[in-house]
Amino acid sequence: MMTRMINRSLALPLAALLAVLPLGAPQADAAAVSGQAGGAPAAGMAAKKKGKETPLWTQVWGDEFDDGVIDGSKWTFDLTNGASVGNPGWGNNELQYYTNRPENVKEEDGKLVITALKENYEGFGYTSARIKTKGLFAKRYGKFEIRASAPAGKGYWPAIWMLPEHNRYGGWAASGEIDIMEGWGSRPHTIAGTIHYGQQWPSNTYSGKEYELPNGSTIEDYHTYAIEWEPGEIRWYVDGLLYSTKNDWYSRSADQPANNAYPAPFDEEFHLLMNLAVGGNFDGSPAPDTVFPKSMKVDYVRVYELTGREYREPVPPTVAKEEYLPGAKLPQANGSLIYNSGFTQTLEADPGMGIPGTAHWALYKDPGAEADVSLENIGGSRFAKVTVGQAGSNAYSIQPQAIVSLAKGRYYKLSFDAKTDTARSMNVKVTGGASVGYAGYSQGLNAELTDSVKRYEMAFQMKMASDNAARIEFNLGSNAHPAWIGNARLEEIEGIPFEHDAPKAPLSSGNHVYNGTFDIGEPDGMSYWHLLPDGKAAAAGSVDADERKLNVEITKNGKKEDDVLLLQKGLFLLDGHDYALSFDAKASHSRVIGVELAGGDGKTYAKQNVTLGRDSRTVTVSFENLAAAADDPNAQLIFHLGGSKGTLQFDNIRLVRTSTYFPPDTVFYPLANGDFSGGLNPWQPAVDSGGAVTAKAVDGEARLTVTNQGANPWSAMFLQTGFVSRAEFLTRSASTRAHR
Known part of the structure; x- marks a missing residue:
């Protein structure tokens, strides 16, 4: 229900977009994906404990709306047209002004009634209401069931949906959104269930499925809409019938080198919202014959806990490789799926980007945006130069597009050269067209262009249905600087390995340590880290999915502190500079550990000992005038944990340079x-x-x-x-x- 500007995107810093995990948009339906719980449990399934039947779901919260008064301990309101929270039109160009007046929202005849009125109010032509449980009730996992009817008529947009209570992973939609039910007033026989996820807008994506109500029914009839939400799986129901299952999604926070650990973002508490919007991107503006006023009526809201069995374990799904569709643009002799990357081909039936030599490409321009394409030779290669006349207001307002064919389940690497006149950002993303709702097929790559030609690349897996008309979008809107694009390649690769030990550029926060909070990368939470007991010691590390801290259990200690090492490789350390290390830690008993900065070859640059106790504390260690032989892009941070049995816990590990450094070319x-x-x-x-x-x-x-x-x-x-x-x-x- 939040912003629908998901078809084209501007992404986050390039350092966070180097391919370290197989990302991408999810499949249209989970039926072809392994790793799920085998579908929904039957409604009557239950466990038996000591001869007594335990219900599968037990209600823990709800509202029957039967006392004539909206319960202020359960519900609050969003007000205005969104401008009050810096989001006019609620990000969707909606036309209504939300109020909490009884004219727009009340309890009546055992129902919650949300009414949209056509009236002049606070400068807007329509009023309605949006009611929510934020700050009053939120839940992670469970069954959410709502019985409701909604109005038909062009421009009505009823929605029952959920947002994260705390936005742990960042702004919308990095922290997710779950749409239990959305309806089109102009298509009253159809509803949809959707999830939004990925990175913060506009680098987000979504996955959903429509459902046609049976037997001529419409949204104006009462229906029971529900989701069953478990770790790593969400199931959608209408009147008890399962119509969609999703288990493939991802979340990536700003200033992080990898995705948040699966099943983020759908592993946090969410609150419930219900509203009746008017106009906007979903169903468009009301027609002249749209009838006002009309109401959305909610019979009840019920929330359940799973009590008949344990919640499923989250398992990242895998997607089987499929063949290309008939008529696909197959890989060329050079292996690339981008046809005419050298801008030399002209085809009579293909207008390209409006000039000769640009077949197999297209140029999209938003209404009011202006751009022209010309071809220039740079370093022996032909580049397409995009000159921006009117930049438009969105990143996607101007898009040169390479039209390519993709097959479901296959891995791809995209690479290209680009430059600008001085400096600008250019977001690049692989998507589908209008027929698939501009669905995102890849994460976004934010290329920070300079006045010199540089090469950029990203890798992704195609997880949605195969598409012969996919688009590689080079988003150039909202910025008047030109861009030159050339030597683009899209090639199949075997997979995307997780590079634990590759050289690590410091994060924008200054932290040289990746995953110091043990919550990004692979599901075990230990990406980038190595726990290494030698033959004389035994130790195991684990990260609890809720606590998100590293726990190390040493069952055989060895004789020396070097017998158990916790380390991270690939840190970029500079000779002669100062560094500060900080981390939260505790131990099962008072003990000493060593902390070391070492070279890629294992040579010690600096080392200190610290004492840990039974209570967690923040430890700080300073390393001044680091004695590295030279600047080292493969240095190591090493914790020496051997010599004592017991348990240790670590979190919030940070290593920052505290001395000033200017690169030689500054x-x-x-x-x-x-x-x-x-x-x-x-x-x-x-x-x-x-x-x-x-x-x-x-x-x-x-x-x-x-x-x-x-x-x-x-x-x-x-x-x-x-x-x-x-x-x-x-x-x-x-x-x-x-x-x-």
Whole structure:
């Protein structure tokens, strides 16, 4: 029910997008995927304990709406059109203004009644209501059952859905969304169940399935909508009939090198929402003959705990490899599935990007956005240059697209060369077209372009149905800087191994340690780490899925601290610099452990001992003037744990450089073109978290138009990068506001 701008995307930092896990959009249905629980349990299944039958599901929360008063201990409201929370139109161009007036929401005749009115109110043409349990009730896993009817008519958008209570993994949709039921007022015989996940908007994706109500029924009739949610699996029901099962999803947080450990993001508490929207991206605006007012009526809401058996264990699904569809563009002699990557082919029936030499490519432009394509030779290769006239307000407003064929279950590596005139971001993503709802087939790659040609790459697995008309989207909207794209390749690979020990660029937070919180990467939570007992010791490590801390149990200690090592390889350490290590730890008894920074060859750079006790504490260790022989991109962080039996626990491990470092190629210069006499170059607008901003130079000023404030102060930015300086500036605004 949240923002539907999922068909094209702008992603997060490139360092977080190097392929370390097989990511991608999920299959359309889980029937062809292994690792699931074998479908839904029958409604009457139950376990017997000591001769007494235990119900499969036991109700733990609910509301029958039978006392005539909305229960304030269970329900609260979203109000306005979303502008109050920096999300006008609720991210979907919705037309209604939400209120908690009895005209829009009340209990009546044993029902919760949400009514959409056509009226002028607070500057909007429609009112309605959105009711939720946020802050009052949230649950992880269980059965959620709602009996309701909803109105028909073009422009009505009823929804029963769930959002995370705490957004542990980041903003929408990195922390997920579960749509139990959504209806189209113009298609009253059909409903849908959907999950949203992936990265924070606009790098999110989704997977769902429609269901046609049987026997001519419509959403105006009462139906019971339900999900059964277990670790690693969600099942959707209408009137007790299972119609969809999903178990393939992923979550990736900002400033992380890999996905959050499966089954994130659907392993946290979610709260419930119910609303009746008007207009927006889902069903469009009301038609002239749409009848107002109409109501969504909810008979009851019931939430259950699974009591008849244990919850299933989450197992990441696998997708079988399929053959290409008939008529597919098969790999060429050079192995690439991108046809005409050299921009030399012209086909009569293929307009390409509007100029000769661009067959097998397309150029998408949002209404109001403008861009032109030309071809240039760079370093002996032909590049497509995209010159942006009007950037539009979305990342996807301008998209050169390579049209390719993909087969379900196969792994692919995408690579390409690109540059710009100064600096800009370009998000790249593989998707389907309108016929599949612009579904995402890959994660997003955020290529930070410079004025020099660089190569970018990512790997993904195609998990949805095979597609002969998939698109590689190079998203160039919301930024006026041009881009040159060339030497693009899409090739099949055997798989995507997890690179535990590859050189690790420090995260944007400055942390050199990957997965120091033991909650990203593979499901065991220990990605990037090695626990190494030698032949004289025995030790095992584990991460509890709820606690998310590393527990090390040493059952045979050996004689020396070196007999049990916990280490991470591939850290980039600089000779002569200072570092600070911090971590939370405790032990089953007071004991000493060693912490060491070492070279890739095992040579000790620095080592100190620390004492751990039975109570967890934050340990800090300083390493000054590191005595490395040279800058080392393969250094190691080593914990020496041998010499004593017992258990230890670790969490929040961080290693940061505390001394100042400038790369040898750093150029120091003051802010350029601060009076905008040269236009905007090298300034550029930038967006995040739903923001939208455009810029143009007029009469020696940079004029910024913010069309969406986004969720954060930095959601709409105007910036210049690549300098170290003190900054002074003058600013004015059309209204009173703060600037950062």
